[in-house]
Amino acid sequence: ETWVYAFGGGSADGDASMKNLLGGKGANLAEMAKLGLPVPPGFTITTAVCTAYYELDRKYPDTLEAQVDIALEAIEKETGKGFGDPENPLLVSVRSGARASMPGMMDTVLNLGLNETAAAGLAKKAGDRFAYDSYRRFIQMYSNVVLNISHDEFEHILDDYKDRQGYDLDTEMTADDWKKIITLYKSAVQHNLGRPFPDDPKEQLWGAITAVFGSWMNDRAITYRKLNDIPEEWGTAVNVQAMVFGNLGETSATGVAFTRDPSNGDPVFYGEYLINAQGEDVVAGIRTPAPISRERADKLGSEDAPLEEAMPEVYTQLRDVANTLEQHYKDMQDLEFTVEDGRLYMLQTRNGKRTAAAALKIAVDMAREGLVTEEEAVLRLEPSQLDQLLHPTISEEAARDVIITGLPASPGAAVGKVVFESDEAWDLAEKGEDVILVRIETSPEDIKGMHASRAIVTARGGMTSHAAVVARGMGRPCVCGAGGLQIDSKNGVFRVMGREVKKGEIITVDGATGQVMLGAVEMVQPDLSGDFGLLMEWADKARKLKVRANAETPLDTRTAVEFGAEGVGLCRTEHMFFDAERIPEVRAMILAENESGRRAALNKLLPMQRSDFEEIFRILEDRPATIRLLDPPLHEFLPHTDEDMEDVAKASGVSVDVLRQRAGELHESNPMLGHRGCRLGITYPEIYEMQARAIFEAAVKVAGETGRKPIPEVMIPLVATHKELAILKAVVDDVAKSVFEETGVTLDYMVGTMIELPRAALQAGEIAKSAEFFSFGTNDLTQTTLGISRDDAGRFLKVYEDKGIYEKDPFVTLDQVGVGELVRTAAERGRSTRPGIKLGICGEHGGDPASINFCHLTGLDYVSCSPYRVPIARLAAAHAAL
Ligand code: ADP
Ligand code: MG
Ligand code: MG
Numbered sequence: 006e007t008w009v010y011a012f013g014g015g016s017a018d019g020d021a022s023m024k025n026l027l028g029g030k031g032a033n034l035a036e037m038a039k040l041g042l043p044v045p046p047g048f049t050i051t052t053a054v055c056t057a058y059y060e061l062d063r064k065y066p067d068t069l070e071a072q073v074d075i076a077l078e079a080i081e082k083e084t085g086k087g088f089g090d091p092e093n094p095l096l097v098s099v100r101s102g103a104r105a106s107m108p109g110m111m112d113t114v115l116n117l118g119l120n121e122t123a124a125a126g127l128a129k130k131a132g133d134r135f136a137y138d139s140y141r142r143f144i145q146m147y148s149n150v151v152l153n154i155s156h157d158e159f160e161h162i163l164d165d166y167k168d169r170q171g172y173d174l175d176t177e178m179t180a181d182d183w184k185k186i187i188t189l190y191k192s193a194v195q196h197n198l199g200r201p202f203p204d205d206p207k208e209q210l211w212g213a214i215t216a217v218f219g220s221w222m223n224d225r226a227i228t229y230r231k232l233n234d235i236p237e238e239w240g241t242a243v244n245v246q247a248m249v250f251g252n253l254g255e256t257s258a259t260g261v262a263f264t265r266d267p268s269n270g271d272p273v274f275y276g277e278y279l280i281n282a283q284g285e286d287v288v289a290g291i292r293t294p295a296p297i298s299r300e301r302a303d304k305l306g307s308e309d310a311p312l313e314e315a316m317p318e319v320y321t322q323l324r325d326v327a328n329t330l331e332q333h334y335k336d337m338q339d340l341e342f343t344v345e346d347g348r349l350y351m352l353q354t355r356n357g358k359r360t361a362a363a364a365l366k367i368a369v370d371m372a373r374e375g376l377v378t379e380e381e382a383v384l385r386l387e388p389s390q391l392d393q394l395l396h397p398t399i400s401e402e403a404a405r406d407v408i409i410t411g412l413p414a415s416p417g418a419a420v421g422k423v424v425f426e427s428d429e430a431w432d433l434a435e436k437g438e439d440v441i442l443v444r445i446e447t448s449p450e451d452i453k454g455m456h457a458s459r460a461i462v463t464a465r466g467g468m469t470s471h472a473a474v475v476a477r478g479m480g481r482p483c484v485c486g487a488g489g490l491q492i493d494s495k496n497g498v499f500r501v502m503g504r505e506v507k508k509g510e511i512i513t514v515d516g517a518t519g520q521v522m523l524g525a526v527e528m529v530q531p532d533l534s535g536d537f538g539l540l541m542e543w544a545d546k547a548r549k550l551k552v553r554a555n556a557e558t559p560l561d562t563r564t565a566v567e568f569g570a571e572g573v574g575l576c577r578t579e580h581m582f583f584d585a586e587r588i589p590e591v592r593a594m595i596l597a598e599n600e601s602g603r604r605a606a607l608n609k610l611l612p613m614q615r616s617d618f619e620e621i622f623r624i625l626e627d628r629p630a631t632i633r634l635l636d637p638p639l640h641e642f643l644p645h646t647d648e649d650m651e652d653v654a655k656a657s658g659v660s661v662d663v664l665r666q667r668a669g670e671l672h673e674s675n676p677m678l679g680h681r682g683c684r685l686g687i688t689y690p691e692i693y694e695m696q697a698r699a700i701f702e703a704a705v706k707v708a709g710e711t712g713r714k715p716i717p718e719v720m721i722p723l724v725a726t727h728k729e730l731a732i733l734k735a736v737v738d739d740v741a742k743s744v745f746e747e748t749g750v751t752l753d754y755m756v757g758t759m760i761e762l763p764r765a766a767l768q769a770g771e772i773a774k775s776a777e778f779f780s781f782g783t784n785d786l787t788q789t790t791l792g793i794s795r796d797d798a799g800r801f802l803k804v805y806e807d808k809g810i811y812e813k814d815p816f817v818t819l820d821q822v823g824v825g826e827l828v829r830t831a832a833e834r835g836r837s838t839r840p841g842i843k844l845g846i847c848g849e850h851g852g853d854p855a856s857i858n859f860c861h862l863t864g865l866d867y868v869s870c871s872p873y874r875v876p877i878a879r880l881a882a883a884h885a886a887l
Contacts, residue, residue: 050069250343398531405515414473427442511525581614719755760782769834851868
């Protein structure tokens, strides 16, 4: 078996397609060598060796050593140097490289192969000071990375020595000083390990290789793999490569570059470099690197000479290499390079990480340049990244006075005045003020206040807390779990880290980073036209699924349409009932003792509800609207305070005492499984009659006014049996018939049901006899299938995820093998009864890319999600189809 793949000298055993075997770094080094780019020669020990190493209980396959020796000889031949050669020593770097880049893996060891004789040889060729400085760096690095001796020990020794000599800077150290340091370092190693620092280059090499493979199983790497779903079987590769020196003097340098600007995607050559430096010095931040191009130096006001001027020929060559690589990989590249005495060497290339804004610009530009197809461009943007582009963001240049950092619960940024109470938020917002709601945590009663606020900050709660979920749904930026916040709402202040912020003071919230800042920080508004609009057009061409939005207010409906929704997939009529003006009538209706009492209250609600629907139909024009009839348990509307009771008494003409008794009767011990959904319609058909009448009268009216044809899809919730639906469909059809007769206008409409109970999914074949569409209410379907209440899951679901019982939060990403199986079954059975039955999904999953992919594969017609997630869903649906 081949365990070792060589590269260099214009050829390579491997190539970029072999990332699984060679790791990302090794595969791309091979590819660059094949392209004839200047890559120092080396070899990759494959990921298969890593796997074998652990299978053999931390031993190597027999044939590995011989293969390494051969590959090492090839480097010697190519460089004309010898490993351990006292005259002309070959030094190498040992670099880890997994398939996916992975923090937690062993750091790179540079300058390996040095010992006393090799250092003397190197000194003859490149100077004393350079040789002994390199040697002591190597001892320090190797001891730290491979032998696990702390960096500090060596720093201590050096600082001590410099103190005694009266030196301030490393540059004052002479070759002789470094030699003394080397002696001190070596005795520190002896002291720590009870054995000497290894002198034999081969021993050094195997020590480093073993450290790389060993690091695959260190805690940091294991944790990272868990968090990122990287299987343990993947293993890591090890790259051994001839050293090139960027620290040989003023004609040498090292740096990193991007073929385009990774922060905004501008097609400019972008990067940083340091003269006379090695390896990680650029990232380490000890010296400030200079920009590569004149253009960028001007932009940053940098006084250091850019590479373009310091080494013009190298610059031109590097630019050419960068272009070659970008054209070759057809993506923005992140490059590492070193210049040794005026000669350029490439040490790494990979697809560069980028912000969402840059990803968008680069994808669209590359499609325009003909480098990628429109479809490929669509695939370059991750749907989840899109979120960042849909909200205002904080300007990159702006100074931030961060007072606390919590969880980045809902993206976007906002500026506003601090308020602590939801009512107050609402009142101030009515007056046109921008407010930010700061609370310990939020509850359903804060919904209105949250809606009225520009952003929400909470001291308690995680990424799936009430505040987080609701804020994401509303598209409000939110920072939650900012534990250091001490909120003293009575006195109208919050304190954090010894600072005090009063009610009415201006703060800025960045939901993308979790930062809360004092004052108004400058913001950038999202641009939904231009490149964004273009990419979304391409996505729309590619996708099969339609995308609708969950919306019940005119504002949400308008936002949804602006974001490209093709209709409303879920209009929850109960939200319209919560309105302050109507709630007394709603309560009167609920507390009515008999049908005539209920009808009286319903008659007052009818015109209000009708006008809600009118507005929605007007905004939607010819797009369909799925309107769900009343669903929640009645007790949710019950009056809480005495004042509320009196309001209801006034509205209904019934005494407070009677009302109280009636409220008591409505109490349920398990309301979510109680008198709700279609069970309300079955017991009080007049409620659904009123709602149906409001819908059809509104549709007819808007049709008359605008000449458009509204498409109502009336949805019956929480159906478990075909009988329930059959009875209620008859109610709706009767109302439609009367309205059409009364008005002389007939419109197309549909009656269907929400599939949100396992029984309904199983009985879908029967139910489809009456249902003209199914909408999978996967929030409830998940609750009822898993038997887990979403509101109470927070206490244990995290542990379930950590233990891998559920891989993902099933309320965020559809549980495909459980709940998904019911969806698939229902879709099949529904279709067999009624071919072409319209199928959709509403609920949080409709905006989750992985769940959307499932919906595509299941052949649903559409997904429906919150308005702000519509573009994400459009893109995810395109990804699913491509
Ligand atoms: P990482 O994965 O952390 O980027 P690398 O293996 O790329 O680690 O190594 C880090 C840095 O070390 C490189 O950017 C490069 O500057 C330097 N380096 C690695 N190998 C060599 C080499 N053969 N010659 C010179 N410098 C090297
Ligand atoms: Mg690197
Ligand atoms: Mg439901």
